[in-house]
Amino acid sequence: MQFCVLITLLTCFAFSRGASVAQEGIEKQDERVRYDNYAVYKINYDNSIQRQLLLQLVKRHESFSLWHDSPTEIHLMVSPLALSEFERNLIRANATAEIFLANVQNLIDNETEANAKATSSFGWTRYHNLAEIEAWLDDILATYPDVTEGFVVGKSYEGRNIRGIKISYKADNPGVFIESNIHAREWITSATATWFINELLSSTDDLIRDLAENHDWYIVPVLNVDGFVYTHEKDRLWRKTRQPSSISSCVGVDPNRNYDVHWMENGGASDDPCALDYAGPHPFSEPEIKAMSEYLGSIKDKVNVFLAFHSYAQLLLSPYGHTAEKFPDNFDDMMKVAKAYADAVGAMPYGTIYNYSSAADILYPASGATNDWAYQEGIRISYTVEFRDRGRFAFVLPPAFIIPNAEEVLIGIIALIDECKKLGYLNLK
Numbered sequence: 372m373q374f375c376v377l378i379t380l381l382t383c384f385a386f387s388r389g390a391s392v393a394q395e396g397i398e399k400q401d402e403r404v405r406y407d408n409y410a411v412y413k414i415n416y417d418n419s420i421q422r423q424l425l426l427q428l429v430k431r432h433e434s435f436s437l438w439h440d441s442p443t444e445i446h447l448m449v450s451p452l453a454l455s456e457f458e459r460n461l462i463r464a465n466a467t468a469e470i471f472l473a474n475v476q477n478l479i480d481n482e483t484e485a486n487a488k489a490t491s492s493f494g495w496t497r498y499h500n501l502a503e504i505e506a507w508l509d510d511i512l513a514t515y516p517d518v519t520e521g522f523v524v525g526k527s528y529e530g531r532n533i534r535g536i537k538i539s540y541k542a543d544n545p546g547v548f549i550e551s552n553i554h555a556r557e558w559i560t561s562a563t564a565t566w567f568i569n570e571l572l573s574s575t576d577d578l579i580r581d582l583a584e585n586h587d588w589y590i591v592p593v594l595n596v597d598g599f600v601y602t603h604e605k606d607r608l609w610r611k612t613r614q615p616s617s618i619s620s621c622v623g624v625d626p627n628r629n630y631d632v633h634w635m636e637n638g639g640a641s642d643d644p645c646a647l648d649y650a651g652p653h654p655f656s657e658p659e660i661k662a663m664s665e666y667l668g669s670i671k672d673k674v675n676v677f678l679a680f681h682s683y684a685q686l687l688l689s690p691y692g693h694t695a696e697k698f699p700d701n702f703d704d705m706m707k708v709a710k711a712y713a714d715a716v717g718a719m720p721y722g723t724i725y726n727y728s729s730a731a732d733i734l735y736p737a738s739g740a741t742n743d744w745a746y747q748e749g750i751r752i753s754y755t756v757e758f759r760d761r762g763r764f765a766f767v768l769p770p771a772f773i774i775p776n777a778e779e780v781l782i783g784i785i786a787l788i789d790e791c792k793k794l795g796y797l798n799l800k
């Protein structure tokens with residue numbers, strides 16, 4: 372085993388100016404949370420003892436934030452105030468660290484600048500806020516009234532409507548449901564979902580016309596509306612809902628740990644209200660998730676395939692999330708379908724590689740996720756799809772990557788649906 376701590380850590384001390392005025396690890400200015408000189412490290416490790424030592428750091432929420440967790444590496448955002456503690460713990464854990472992002476605020480600033488420069492019209496060369504996405508959705512519904520229908524999943528904690536669009540060209544189509552932006556900071560998901568809606572309605576390509584017209588599409592571009600607004604107005608890296616806790620000053624729940632499906636089993640979520648993967652005080656505690664379960668539950672007999680859009684990691688995750696000890700009875704089919712997606716994406720000129728397995732198998736147990744709940748409700752093909760990238764830009768993927776990501780998701784979904792058809796999963800229920 373290597374005994375090595377990369378000296379890249381030292382480079383960050385040069386940037387410690389902002390740290391002297393930081394409060395609780397996060398400097399605030401103009402009401403927005405700032406991440407000046409917060410760095411993201413990729414840490415490779417060999418065994419579970421090392422991992423446990425490193426994850427202990429995450430309990431200090433204000434200084435360390437876990438961005439990615441897999442059996443070979445974790446990605447950790449570190450406050451400039453906590454670098455020496457981080458270094459000490461790396462030595463203790465005998466682990467290797469490599470810097471991924473030297474200053475998270477720079478990425479956020481670049482993104483803000485790109486958004487400000489753009490034209491006022493809706494497009495996919497920048498990221499849009501909720502009001503812009505909803506205005507665009509209204510335009511789409513008005514432009515294609517014969518084949519689209521707006522729907523409301525329900526209301527968020529802060530009273531916003533959670534909106535969706537159904538696209539249906541004819542009766543008796545199999546159904547595909549797409550949930551997007553359940554995690555607030557994963558902006559690439561709603562950007563991709565809106566691009567995908569536009570392609571289904573406007574493309575003249577034969578493959579896309581077949582996809583659009585021979586399936587019914589239910590698409591919710593932004594499920595976690597309160598969290599999404601918060602990422603635009605206050606904190607770009609917010610993940611959770613915005614409902615306060617009755618037992619803590621920490622706000623919000625991880626909505627993708629809040630479904631009533633093996634809730635809190637096997638350490639698949641946290642009971643700490645300050646944790647990023649807090650499961651909530653009880654299943655369906657979040658109004659958004661209760662509403663989503665009721666809406667999806669009401670149409671589940673029309674839905675053959677469920678996809679939840681997330682970032683980042685380039686993975687297709689099938690049930691189960693809560694245990695790697697047990698696999699669904701049609702797991703082999705789900706792997707064939709995932710392989711079809713990954714092969715199609717991998718064959719594109721971008722060469723983006725997706726891996727696939729059950730969530731618990733390829734990562735660590737994660738309980739109470741939408742795709743597990745959808746599977747439990749009888750939707751036999753159900754994935755969490757983690758988009759680009761693998762940590763280079765992570766949650767702040769520059770807008771230049773929106774269209775490449777969306778193009779490969781479209782090609783992947785065409786292949787995925789085709790494989791579902793071959794295996795008999797698109798028969799009407």
Ligand SMILES: [Zn+2]
Pocket residue numbers: 554557680681682683
């Ligand atoms: Zn996510």
